[in-house]
Amino acid sequence: MLAARLAALVVLALVLGTLGAVAWRAGGLGALQAADLSAARFTLAQALASATLSVAFAVPVARALHRRHFAGRGALIALMGAPFILPVVVAVMGLLAVFGRAGLLNDAFAAAGLPRLSIYGAQGVVLAHVFFNLPLATRLVLHGWQGIPAERFRLAESLGFGPADTLRRLELPMLRATLPGAWLAIFLVCLTSFAVALTLGGGPAATTIELAIYQAFRFDFDLAHAASLGLLQVALCTVALLATARIALPHGFGAGLDRRVWRPAPAGRGLRLQDGAAIGLAAAFLIVPMLAVLGRGLPMLSALPAQVWLAAGRSLAVALCATVLTLGLALPLALAVARTGRRRFEWAGTLPLVASPLVLGTGLFLLLRPFAAPATLALPVTVAVNAALALPFALRTLLPAARSLQADYGRLAESLDLTGLARLRLLTVPRLARPLGFAAGLAAALSMGDLGVIALFADPAQATLPLQLYALMGAYRMADAAAAASLLMALAFALFWLFDRAGSYADT
Amino acid sequence: MKLSLMLAGFLFATAAAAQEKPVLTVFTYDSFITEWGPGPAVEAAFEADCGCDLRFVGAGDGAALLARLLLEGARTEADVVLGLDTSLTAQAAATGLFAPHGLAPAPDLPVPFDDALFTPYDWGWFAFVYDKTRLAAPPADFLALAASDVKIVIQDPRSSTPGLGLLLWVKAAYGERAAEVWQGLADNIVTVTPGWSEAYGMFLEGEADMVLSYTTSPAYHLIAEGDDSKVAAAFVEGHYMQIEVAGRLAGSDQPELADRFMAFIGSPEFQGVIPETNWMYPAATPPGGLPDGFETLLRPAASLLLPPDQAQALRDPALAEWRAALAR
Numbered sequence: 001m002l003a004a005r006l007a008a009l010v011v012l013a014l015v016l017g018t019l020g021a022v023a024w025r026a027g028g029l030g031a032l033q034a035a036d037l038s039a040a041r042f043t044l045a046q047a048l049a050s051a052t053l054s055v056a057f058a059v060p061v062a063r064a065l066h067r068r069h070f071a072g073r074g075a076l077i078a079l080m081g082a083p084f085i086l087p088v089v090v091a092v093m094g095l096l097a098v099f100g101r102a103g104l105l106n107d108a109f110a111a112a113g114l115p116r117l118s119i120y121g122a123q124g125v126v127l128a129h130v131f132f133n134l135p136l137a138t139r140l141v142l143h144g145w146q147g148i149p150a151e152r153f154r155l156a157e158s159l160g161f162g163p164a165d166t167l168r169r170l171e172l173p174m175l176r177a178t179l180p181g182a183w184l185a186i187f188l189v190c191l192t193s194f195a196v197a198l199t200l201g202g203g204p205a206a207t208t209i210e211l212a213i214y215q216a217f218r219f220d221f222d223l224a225h226a227a228s229l230g231l232l233q234v235a236l237c238t239v240a241l242l243a244t245a246r247i248a249l250p251h252g253f254g255a256g257l258d259r260r261v262w263r264p265a266p267a268g269r270g271l272r273l274q275d276g277a278a279i280g281l282a283a284a285f286l287i288v289p290m291l292a293v294l295g296r297g298l299p300m301l302s303a304l305p306a307q308v309w310l311a312a313g314r315s316l317a318v319a320l321c322a323t324v325l326t327l328g329l330a331l332p333l334a335l336a337v338a339r340t341g342r343r344r345f346e347w348a349g350t351l352p353l354v355a356s357p358l359v360l361g362t363g364l365f366l367l368l369r370p371f372a373a374p375a376t377l378a379l380p381v382t383v384a385v386n387a388a389l390a391l392p393f394a395l396r397t398l399l400p401a402a403r404s405l406q407a408d409y410g411r412l413a414e415s416l417d418l419t420g421l422a423r424l425r426l427l428t429v430p431r432l433a434r435p436l437g438f439a440a441g442l443a444a445a446l447s448m449g450d451l452g453v454i455a456l457f458a459d460p461a462q463a464t465l466p467l468q469l470y471a472l473m474g475a476y477r478m479a480d481a482a483a484a485a486s487l488l489m490a491l492a493f494a495l496f497w498l499f500d501r502a503g504s505y506a507d508t
Numbered sequence: 509m510k511l512s513l514m515l516a517g518f519l520f521a522t523a524a525a526a527q528e529k530p531v532l533t534v535f536t537y538d539s540f541i542t543e544w545g546p547g548p549a550v551e552a553a554f555e556a557d558c559g560c561d562l563r564f565v566g567a568g569d570g571a572a573l574l575a576r577l578l579l580e581g582a583r584t585e586a587d588v589v590l591g592l593d594t595s596l597t598a599q600a601a602a603t604g605l606f607a608p609h610g611l612a613p614a615p616d617l618p619v620p621f622d623d624a625l626f627t628p629y630d631w632g633w634f635a636f637v638y639d640k641t642r643l644a645a646p647p648a649d650f651l652a653l654a655a656s657d658v659k660i661v662i663q664d665p666r667s668s669t670p671g672l673g674l675l676l677w678v679k680a681a682y683g684e685r686a687a688e689v690w691q692g693l694a695d696n697i698v699t700v701t702p703g704w705s706e707a708y709g710m711f712l713e714g715e716a717d718m719v720l721s722y723t724t725s726p727a728y729h730l731i732a733e734g735d736d737s738k739v740a741a742a743f744v745e746g747h748y749m750q751i752e753v754a755g756r757l758a759g760s761d762q763p764e765l766a767d768r769f770m771a772f773i774g775s776p777e778f779q780g781v782i783p784e785t786n787w788m789y790p791a792a793t794p795p796g797g798l799p800d801g802f803e804t805l806l807r808p809a810a811s812l813l814l815p816p817d818q819a820q821a822l823r824d825p826a827l828a829e830w831r832a833a834l835a836r
Contacts, residue, residue, distance in 0.1 A: 025579075035831070089706065093713070101659070101698065102714035120699045195702050198664060199710075202699045205835040214702075215666040218571040219827075221578050221599075307543050365579065373585070375565055456576060460541045460566045467538075473705035475544035476728045476787070478712050 004336030007329040008348035014388050015355045018363020019234070023227035025366050030224030032232065036212055040232065043191060043208045046122060050129030051187035055179055057130065058137035061282045063171075064275035065138070066145040067266060076279070077142070078497050080286050084135040085445035085492045087466050088195045089473075090485040094289030095119070095128055095200075097296075104288070124200035129193065133186040135286060136442075140185075140396065143435060144178035145171075147404060163266060178400055180244040185396045188237055188353040209233055213356050223362070230359040237354040241347055290489065297486025304483050311468040312487060315448055318383050318464055319495060322447035323440050325387035330394035330439060335428065338402040339410070349395040352388040360385060365456040378459040386447035393446065394439035401435040437503010445496035449488065465491070529561045532765045535586040537573055538566040539786075546778075546785040553777040560765055569703075570669050570752075574600055581605070582759055587766040590629065590754035590773075594813065595672055597626050597753060598820035607758035609770050614791035618811045619749065626753035629773045630788035633747035633808050634673045635740035636660060636718040637725045643717045646741035650678065654692030661716040665827055667702045669750070674720050676819055677748030679826045680812040686826065690833035697834065723747065723806045724787050731784065731801045739806070746810030752788065 023029055065077060083091060098104050099119040106116045119127065148170055156166050194210035201207075209229055216226035333349040336342065364381060365374055374381075405428065413419075413427055429436065449466060458467055465488050472481040541547035541564045551562050565586070567576040574596050577584060582605065592600055600606065606625040613622045617631055636653075638646050647653040653660070663671030678686045698716045701707040711719035718741065729735040754773055760766045772778055773791075780794035783802060790798075814822065 092706070093709065096710065096713060096715060100710075100713070100715050195706075198667075198702050199699060199706055203694075203697060203834040204664075204700065204831045207831075207835075211664075211666065211702075218575050219666050219823075221575055305543065362579070369580070456567065456572075456579075458538065458566060458568070460538050463542075470705060471539065471542040471544070473709060474539040475542060476708070476725075476732070477544065478709055481709070 001336060001340075003332035004345055007332050008345055011329065011348050011352060011388060011391065014360070014364075014384070015351045016234070018355075018360050018367065019227060019230045021363040021366045022223050022230065022359055026223035026227055028224055029228045029231065030216075030222060030226075032228055033225075035207070036209070036229060036232075039207045039209050039212045040236075042206060043193075043197075043210075044236070046125050046129070046193070046197065046206075046208075047187050047190035049122075049126050050133065050190040051183050053126065054130050054133040054137045054186050055141075055183045057134055057282070058141050058182070059175065059179075060274070060278040061134075062138050062141035062145060064278040065142055068275050068279070076283060077139075078500060080283060081135045081139055081496065081500075082290055082489070082493050083131050083286050084133065085442070085449055085496055086132070086290070086489060087449040087469070087485075089469070090293055090449075090489060091132060091289070092128065092196060092199050093482075093485065094293040095131060097292035098289045099124075099127065104292075120200060120202035122201070122206065124202070125193070125197050125206060128196045128200050129186075129190050131286065131289065132196075133189065134282065136393070137182045137186060138282070139438065140182040140400075141175070141178055143397070143438070144174045144400060146434075147400065148174055163271075176247070177403075180247045181396050181399060184240055184244045184350070185353065185392060187240055188350065188392070191233065191236060192354055192356060210356055210358075213358050217358055217362065226359060226362075230356050233354040233356060234351065237351060238347065241343070241350055245343055245346075293482070293489060294486050297482040297484070297489075300479050300483035301486060304480060304487070307463075308465070308468050308472070308480070308484050308487070311463050311465045312491060314379070314462060315465040315488075316491065316495075318379060318386065319444045319447040319492075321383045322386040322390065323444040323499070325383065326390045326394050326443035326447075327436065327440055329387065329391050330398055331428075331432075331436070333391075334395055334398035334402040335406075337399060338406040346395070346399070350392045353392040355389070357385075357389075361456050374457050375459040375461075378457050378462050381457045382464060383447075387443070390443035390446045393442050397435045397439040397442065398432065401432050405431050434503045437499050437501070440503070441496035441499035444499055445492040448492040448495055529559060530762055530765060531561045531563055532558075532587050532762050532769060533563050533565060533585050534588045534590055534769065535565050535567055535573060535576065535584075536589070537569045537591040539569075540564070540591060541566050544785065546781045549781045549785070550778055553781075554769060554772055558765065558768060560762075562769070570596060571672075577605065578603065584757065584759070586757055587760040587762050588754060588756050588769055592626065592753055592755070593669065594749075594751050594753070594816050595669075595676060595819045595823070597623065597755075598816040600755065601625050601816070605757055605759065606755040607760075609756055609767075611770060611774065614774060616789070616791060616793045617751065619813055621751060623753070623816075626755045627770060627773060628751045628753050628791040629778070630782045630786055630790055631749060631751040632788040633723040633749055633806075633811065634670060634677055634720065635723040635725075635743070635747055635806065635808075637711070637721045637738055637740050638718040639737050640739050641737050642714070646718065646739075648742070649744045650681065650689050650693065653696060654689065656696070658696060658718060659698045659716045660693075660696050660718045660720070661698050661707045661710050662700055662720045663704055663707050664700045664702055665830065668704060670704050670707075670720055670722075671700070672823070673748055673750055675826050675830055676814055676822065677812060679822055680748055680814050681745040687829040687833050690830055694834050700834070722750075722788070723808065724783075724789065724802075727783070727799075727801050727805055728787050730804065731799060736804075742806050742808060744809065746812045747808040749811050749813045750788075751813070 096103060109116055152170055192210050193208055197206050197208045198211060213226050213229045216222045333345050336345045409427060413423055469481055469484045472484055539545050547564050554562050567573045570591050570593055573591050608624045609627050611627050614628045621628055647656050647658055662674055665671040665675040678689050682689050707719050708721060723740040726738040726740055729738040756766045756770050776794040779790035779792050782788060782790040783799050
């Protein structure tokens with residue numbers, strides 16, 4: 001509990017403390033303007049659509065992946081997780097290579113004599129957000145399915161349940177426990193979207209709150225206004241969290257025997273076709289843009305200058321440190337939420353999702369500058385910010401499993417007086433190995449892609465790989481940038497895959 | 509114990525080494541200091557005989573640089589700020605942080621530019637760049653562009669320096685009619701990107717026929733890649749200029765070194781590096797002239813530039829017009 005309180009305090013200090021520092025420097029909050037309200041409307045609308053579609057598509061894909069067994073299934077699940085960890089600029093390039101005006105899809109349409117489709121506009125923003133977040137949603141829902149003990153499915157079978165009964169008795173309760181959390185995480189991550197919304201949005205109609213913060217900082221240098229907009233994001237986060245908390249209900253399947261029971265996949269041509277289509281379409285949608293990025297960059301990889309490799313090493317170190325920090329924050333918070341049911345821990349762990357990187361960076365700058373030159377803090381600040389921004393995803397991954405753990409084994413552990421490190425070693429870590437591995441993989445890969453690129457602290461002499469990628473683009477070296485993007489994608493994916501595998505391995 | 513003694517010794521040694529030479533701190537934008545920017549060569553040339561340690565601090569781009577300065581105020585450790593342009597200098601001058609440089613005006617600017625606080629180090633013209641193998645007949649002005657079905661990609665003025673440059677370009681060329689021009693351009697704009705890199709990358713991938721960049725952009729493709737297919741389109745209403753300047757801070761703790769660096773900016777060692785690292789025109793052409801290939805670049809018929817205070821005053825109304833015209 002102490003660890004959880006400490007973790008919550010650290011996160012609150014980082015998110016609200018920096019916001020407070022900006023407001024304090026500005027001497028108060030500024031009034032919101034009419035343009036902010038239209039930005040808030042667009043932000044909310046696109047986040048609602050993106051989160052709902054991501055979750056809706058994730059259900060058939062996760063169900064198909066859960067009940068079908070085929071060669072390469074594990075590799076496919078891992079690969080389909082990759083878009084989530086891509087740096088935004090890389091992912092947008094990949095999407096444009098497929099869906100852009102000169103992309104594969106439009107070339108195919110033109111060859112077939114069909115009119116070209118435009119990705120630019122609200123549809124493009126939602127498409128990109130689904131591309132980013134469908135993988136996360138699919139994995140979270142798949143974890144839900146895997147969390148239903150195999151014995152329950154066998155019982156259902158012996159009771160003669162048809163697919164409709166299984167859906168009602170087993171799958172719907174699981175979805176009710178899993179989906180609101182997944183939806184919330186995606187909704188919030190889309191709430192702070194900036195580059196995707198602007199690049200694919202097609203113009204100022206696609207102005208998000210984050211862009212308004214950007215304008216307040218650099219165009220108007222109006223810190224009071226920026227702080228108000230930051231507070232608006234925190235308020236929206238709180239409302240969304242409270243709303244989903246009312247919908248989400250923990251399921252009560254009880255503990256199973258942890259046996260891997262092979263169940264024959266449901267027969268029938270219709271179901272087979274449906275599952276095949278779900279997996280095939282999702283895989284194509286997620287993997288083709290990534291192949292486009294790799295195809296362009298890999299041939300140039302050997303020509304990359306030494307600085308880029310150095311930056312890659314630096315990014316790896318940052319990612320590993322941030323991963324340790326993220327798990328150190330996420331695990332106590334998840335256990336505390338599961339044990340006490342207190343929403344405030346969940347709220348603290350979710351808050352970083354809506355922290356504007358600009359507000360966070362400026363606040364940290366104001367707070368730390370009296371003590372040290374910002375450039376000397378470049379890497380520690382990058383680690384801390386990446387860890388904080390990866391925390392909500394790690395928490396989302398751990399929470400359902402931590403809740404079942406508490407429900408299934410909590411009383412037994414109490415009666416055995418199993419506490420402290422022994423409980424962690426004998427019960428918590430072994431039972432949570434799979435989500436812990438996935439959470440670590442997410443944190444490592446997300447940090448590799450630098451969620452917290454903060455200009456005020458960036459030191460070009462110690463640039464991380466994403467910063468180096470931007471430097472290459474800014475110096476016209478687009479081919480080198482494409483190679484650096486491939487390297488970044490490969491390293492992020494390798495980290496993700498290693499941790500994820502380690503988790504599944506420890507689980508068996 | 510041994511380790512802590514060693515650590516203490518190490519810290520002392522590095523602190524002593526750092527104290528030997530005075531440090532001149534120059535705030536600039538990130539791309540100036542990367543391996544591919546002018547920073548490394550400028551640092552080596554200046555340190556060769558200043559007996560000092562020249563330390564560049566990167567702060568994002570030009571606007572982020574100004575924001576950082578405003579954030580730090582008089583307590584800034586910067587001695588010199590390098591990388592503001594004329595759309596930012598009015599706001600920078602208003603801080604009262606800058607001291608007069610006392611230097612003669614730079615010789616090789618196409619427009620007269622004499623500012624007591626800021627001295628130019630390079631300049632360029634904004635232009636729409638196209639690929640002549642893909643677009644045979646580029647439009648000759650904004651009106652022709654608006655009437656054509658040529659697709660362009662531009663940058664957002666709220667987050668990008670060239671984006672703001674385009675906003676002022678249309679305003680300087682069309683004044684009261686700027687909103688009308690933007691309405692005409694709305695269906696030509698494929699999208700608006702947060703920064704220059706995204707827009708230029710999208711243009712190279714074929715997402716748009718033209719991209720807002722600089723007349724000097726084709727020089728990179730020609731000189732570094734041997735590719736002459738990229739060309740800047742000449743617009744008859746003239747091209748808006750970007751003049752990049754440096755200023756010395758009044759509160760600098762190294763006033764002599766700061767003055768020395770300000771004078772060094774106009775020297776051939778500094779100016780000679782600019783064309784092929786920053787891909788802009790030097791403010792004082794070095795004795796050897798411009799690199800081969802620069803003679804092929806577009807020289808606009810007219811140069812447009814709003815005075816800094818006017819640029820500052822027109823920014824907000826121009827942005828409102830832009831938003832209203834494009835927010836369909």
